[in-house]
Amino acid sequence: MEKTVLIPTDFSIASLNIVKNYLSMQSSNTRINVILLHGLHQNDSITSLLFYSKRRLLEDLCSKEFREGCTVLKNKYASQLRTMKTDIFSGLTQAAFDQYAEANAITEICVPISYKPNFKNKNSFNLLPYFKVSGLPIETAGSETDIPMPEKGKVAELFFNRVSVS
Amino acid sequence: MPQQFYTQMKMKIQIKTTLILLTAFLSIILLFSGFVYLSVSNYSYEDFYKLLEIRAVTTARVELDRESGSQEMIALRNEFFEKLPQEKDRYYRITPGKSFTEEAKALDIPITFFNEIVKEGKSEYNKNSVFYKGIRYKSKQGEYVVIASAQNYFELHHSAYLRRTLVFAIIAAFVFSALIALYFSRYVFRPLRNITDRVKEISSENLHLRLANNSSNDEMSDLIGTFNNMLDRIETSFETQNNFISNASHELRTPLTAIIGEADVTLSKIRSTDEYIETIKVILDEAETLDRKTKALLFLAQTGFNGKTQKFDKLRIDQLLWDVKETIEKINTESRIHIDMSLLPENPVKLKVKGNEQLLHLALSNIISNACKYSNNNVVNVSIGASDQNVFIIVKDHGIGIPGNELKYIYDPFFRASNTLKYEGYGIGLPLTRNIIRIHSGEILVSSIVGQGTTVQINLPIGKFE
Known part of the structure; x- marks a missing residue:
């Protein structure tokens, strides 16, 4: 069995914890593709369109810790996780999102129980409304409360987050 | 002296820049004027030869052919053809088998000139700014060699004028470009001079001073940023050194x-035997403490220097962690260490690092036993994970934590946080651990919230084994 799951991300380690929680709930014979999606309104000036590069944009957004965290998860779920990629969604309409979901063959969406994204970029936007209308099955993962911890923002944050999975 | 040397160096670079710019300017100007001079004089030569040819043809027509209406031609010629300076038109009849040796001698021009006219039909020659143009002309009486010669007016006047103009232009351009080059090199090196002046003001007395960074995002602001960073580090290490000396002397003096x-x-x-025994026991105890401290110091010093090469082997981090756990539990039976393998990579190769087992064992047991100690033997979570470059070891306790403003001093030898007074220890463990991690080109990150706990993250690069 193969699944493609869409998980919203703000490029924080906390959002990787959702991935971790989601993966830990899956049965071991499922092959999973994870797409970490970030909503970002694009500047539509001619120069930024001319020099648009998604790769560079993602490089700017992803911190070193985030990338390391991704590979930690990839190594942990090496046999289950087929692919894991970060992507940017910059559509404005629901139809655009539906197209994106269809094109990437999304089977499922996983969102945190309490989704409070902390965006670094002011052009980022919350994808949750699109998810709700899309009609795709939505799973929730993560914890209700946000416990303050010393390792916030470090790769260490990924390691201790024993939270219940609903 | 070094400052003087530096100024000298900078002046040299400035002069060098000026010279390079000047050379570039000059070579362009010289190339340009040389080209102009050559092409203009070349053009004027050709033009003059053409003029002479016309004269020669006209002369031949008038003198040799004596066609009808030649009278008008002569009149026209005299009226409109301005006499060229020293213009002379000559014609010689070509008789087969006779060479023009005498004529050549008389005119003081080489015989080849005549031979070429006879052979090719025309020829050019110049000597002392007198130009000769010869053509072969076929008239009714027979074939003739017609030679028109005149002094080149251009050669006499125009070319000298052109040369003069060009020389003046070159001199003017040289002066002008020298000024530009000088200004330019000054302009380029002004920020550098400013930086030098400001850095000179900073000495060990006023290390808190920083360079003002008011320029925009260019190389100079990068340089200033780098300087400021370096000053930050120097300031910290000065402070560390001061702290270390006072702390070390204090620590060593207490047992003494x-x-x-x-x-x-x-x-x-005079005391009783029992009292002496008691005293000597106390002295021995204190001497042992002193011994331990000096040993720890020695070890710290040894790991701090890179001069000594440690033996590095292949080792698996998870195995090492279990060993450490065992050791700590042997020493402190109350400790509760929970090793969490939930993010253990599936591929065990990713857990192998290149390292010295003894040193890493020491470093990890330091961290973990600290975690046990400062959390009053609460559960300590130890977790392992690996990305493609690093192995992560994360030790998390729920202990007393480290005050935020003291976090930057935790690697100073003998430094102890203000909330650790009721715990034993003398502040060697963490600096030692950091030295060991550094030897393994790893990284140690400590983050903490007072009263909540501390998390230590150790990143060790995965060993590359072929």
Whole structure:
């Protein structure tokens, strides 16, 4: 069995914890593709369109810790996780999102129980409304409360987050 | 002296820049004027030869052919053809088998000139700014060699004028470009001079001073940023050194004071044997403490220097962690260490690092036993994970934590946080651990919230084994 799951991300380690929680709930014979999606309104000036590069944009957004965290998860779920990629969604309409979901063959969406994204970029936007209308099955993962911890923002944050999975 | 040397160097670079710019300017100007001079004089030569040819043809027509209407031609020629300076038109009949040796001698021009006219039909020659153009002309009487010669007016006047103009232009351009080059090199090196002046003001007395960074995002602001960073590090290391000396002397003096005091009191009067035994026991105890401290210091110093090469082997981090756990549990039976393997990579190759087992064992047991100690033997979570470059070891306790403003001093030898007074220890463990991690080109990150706990993250690069 193969699944493609869409998980919203703000490029924080906390959002990787959702991935971790989601993966830990899956049965071991499922092959999973994870797409970490970030909503970002694009500047539509001619120069930024001319020099648009998604790769560079993602490089700017992803911190070193985030990338390391991704590979930690990839190594942990090496046999289950087929692919894991970060992507940017910059559509404005629901139809655009539906197209994106269809094109990437999304089977499922996983969102945190309490989704409070902390965006670094002011052009980022919350994808949750699109998810709700899309009609795709939505799973929730993560914890209700946000416990303050010393390792916030470090790769260490990924390691201790024993939270219940609903 | 070094400052002077630096100024000299900078001046040299400035002069060098000026010279390079000047050379570039000059070579362009010289190339340009040379090209102009050559092409203009070349053009004027050709033009003059053409003029002479017309004269020669006209002369031949008028003198040799004597066609009808030649009278008008002569009149026209005299009226409109301005006489060229020293213009002379000559014609010689070509008789087969006779060469023009005499004529050549008389005119003082080489015989080849005549031969070429006879052979090719025309020829050019110049000597002392007198130009000769010869053509072969076929008239009714027979074939003739017609030679028109005149002094080149251009050669006499125009070319000298052109040369003069060009030389003046070159001199003017040289002066002008020298000024530009000088200004430019000054302009380029002005920020550098400013930086030098400001850096000179900073000495060990006022290390808190920083360079003002008011320029925009260019190379100079990068340089200033780098300088400021370096000053930050120098300031910290100065502070560290000061702290270290005061802390070390304090730590070493405490047992010594105890020993001296104990001995002093005991010697003040005759004591019983039991009292002597008691005293010597105390002295031995203190001496042992002193010994431990100096040993730890020695070890710290040894790991701090890179001069000594440690033996590095292949080792698996998870195995090492279990060993460490065992060791700590042997020493401190109350410790509760929970090793969490939930993010253990599936591929065990990713857990192998290149390292010295003894040193890493020491470093990890330091961290984990600290975690146990400062959390009053609460559960300590130890977790492992690996990305493609690093192995992560994360030790998390729920202990007393480290005050935020003291976090930057935790790697100073003998430094102890203000909330650790009721715990034993003398502040060597963490600096030692950091040295060991550094030897393994790893990284140690400590983050903490007072009263909540501390998390230590150790990143070790995965060993590359072929």
